Amino acid sequence: MDKLPSAKIRDSLEQRIVEGELGHGKRLDETELSSFYGVSRTPVREALQRLAESGLAEHLPRRGTFVRSPSLSQLVEMFEVMAELECMAIRLAARRATSADIDALVKDNEACRAAVAAGDTKKYYEVNARLHGRIYQMSGNSFLANEARRLHDRLRPFRRLQLRVRGRMDESMAEHDIILQALRDGDAERAMETMKKHITIVGVRFNDLVSSFNTIMGDE
Amino acid sequence: MDKLPSAKIRDSLEQRIVEGELGHGKRLDETELSSFYGVSRTPVREALQRLAESGLAEHLPRRGTFVRSPSLSQLVEMFEVMAELECMAIRLAARRATSADIDALVKDNEACRAAVAAGDTKKYYEVNARLHGRIYQMSGNSFLANEARRLHDRLRPFRRLQLRVRGRMDESMAEHDIILQALRDGDAERAMETMKKHITIVGVRFNDLVSSFNTIMGDE
DNA sequence: CTCCAGTTTTTAGTATACAATTCTCTTGTA
DNA sequence: TACAAGAGAATTGTATACTAAAAACTGGAG
Known part of the structure; x- marks a missing residue:
């Protein structure tokens, strides 16, 4: 049972955040990420939703998703x-x-x-x-x-x-x-x-x- | 800053699960939910992703999403x-x-x-x-x-x-x-x-x- | 009656198209 | 120069269309 692209993207983003590549406040641009991972915006958005739910990112309605490091x-x-x-x-x-x-x-x-x-x-x-x-x-x-x-x-x-x-x-x-x-x-x-x-x-x-x-x- | 439909659906599903309306093992059918909430599958899917991330549901690749109560x-x-x-x-x-x-x-x-x-x-x-x-x-x-x-x-x-x-x-x-x-x-x-x-x-x-x-x- | 192969149907995953909102840059005025 | 208004661009949110995989069904052989 290999992972779905959306799950892979979620995990990849988590790792990139934890390792510091994507720092606090960094905007997670859907279009940019979709071209980076070579997929459409749909799986990227699903990954971002999960990141936000887990607390690693913050989702502001109609504004975007941002890496959220703790204060x-x-x-x-x-x-x-x-x-x-x-x-x-x-x-x-x-x-x-x-x-x-x-x-x-x-x-x-x-x-x-x-x-x-x-x-x-x-x-x-x-x-x-x-x-x-x-x-x-x-x-x-x-x-x-x-x-x-x-x-x-x-x-x-x-x-x-x-x-x-x-x-x-x-x-x-x-x-x-x-x-x-x-x-x-x-x-x-x-x-x-x-x-x-x-x-x-x-x-x-x-x-x-x-x-x-x-x-x-x-x-x- | 009113909530997005996808967020509302997520919260609604959480409540319905916690209150017991949607019991353990219940399949969360995307099409059914989308007609229930009067939206397309896209926001429903995003809600399901978040539910799965928070542990209230389990997502099996290409099988579906199921309510997951603890053993x-x-x-x-x-x-x-x-x-x-x-x-x-x-x-x-x-x-x-x-x-x-x-x-x-x-x-x-x-x-x-x-x-x-x-x-x-x-x-x-x-x-x-x-x-x-x-x-x-x-x-x-x-x-x-x-x-x-x-x-x-x-x-x-x-x-x-x-x-x-x-x-x-x-x-x-x-x-x-x-x-x-x-x-x-x-x-x-x-x-x-x-x-x-x-x-x-x-x-x-x-x-x-x-x-x-x-x-x-x-x-x- | 049971089991299996092949087909059909359903459903999840993704891409694309479109609508709605926010951001940005320009332009005009004080 | 500072600032406000508005047009345009960019971006998010959602709907729809398409693809592919899994479930369900059908028909036949044993």
Whole structure:
């Protein structure tokens, strides 16, 4: 069952938005996109409707569709919710994790550390996403896993905010270690506590946040 | 800025699904809907795309679009996440609530109690939704408020599951009272604890749940 | 009666045409 | 120069026409 063109276009646009190619406020011109993808406006419009529904774009009646990145305050709010979901996932996961699960996490974690050491940020993001995704799955609550994955993806372009703070990367790896050890011990409390700290961006100095944010947003 | 026909159709379909008129598995026929709403297939299709994106329907390529209600296990998972979000909202709200906020909640709560006394379930749902919505807003995290509202709405048709259990309605009101008192005292811990119990459906006896569920689903 | 092949019918997906609204650029006036 | 009005262009929203794939039906063989 291969995907329909309209679905492919939707996914392609999502990726282009998340990866930063299509930045905040960018107008998604139907005619332009239809020639870009080599189709008519109809499937493009359907893709845009779906993007708007998922929150990645905003549709203004008779005006057009625009890429909609969260504002700084929304971003902080989203990270706050993300922390809560991660926390919930790790709490549930701590009660269900088999040693095979934990071994898989350890393997991801090592790959993560290797990527940090090699300075390969792309690889780091990829492996880190896999690690967190595995934890969501381990929660046993697939609805939670889906929601967490969705939010994680939407926050992806902003995750580097955390990593620009000096030393955050090492700190992050240390937290992973603590979380894995807590999982191994079945210590849900400690895992949750560390995870909350791991995700929360609120503690980051406001200036760091704003300046990084402006860089991404192109100082609008 | 009046809504576009396609947006109206989307909202109308959402309502008809949530209210149970369009039950699980129901095929959403494009031609039928277009004549029903007096428009062509194009805006109907756009509405269906959005419904599918939001999870209320499922789109199978070249097969059609079908109303998709959650399975029993998904439902339990959703209530579990809902409990967590409500919990988070009440925790944040406890720290920010002004006495005016609490007064408004008390008023809603009284309206809620009156609806229960009068046996007016429709009114009860309405006021209860307003009360919970107010708490989401009070959290100060508008992203959380949005997500919570969304999930609350999606769970609306299944909320009665909780209320079919004998005595659940009175219990529910008592919990509201405790939560409000805890808010007044600024006791976030007690508010959270009660809220979690208030929402969680997991504790409900499995048989009650399944039988109620089957009634709603038409025993498929 | 059941099963299968081939045909017909229906329906989803897309392209195109048209209508309606907004944007833009020009032009004229204060 | 600043600004408002209006014509024209561009763009969105919708209808319709066409294509292709899946479902339904028909008729015959076993």
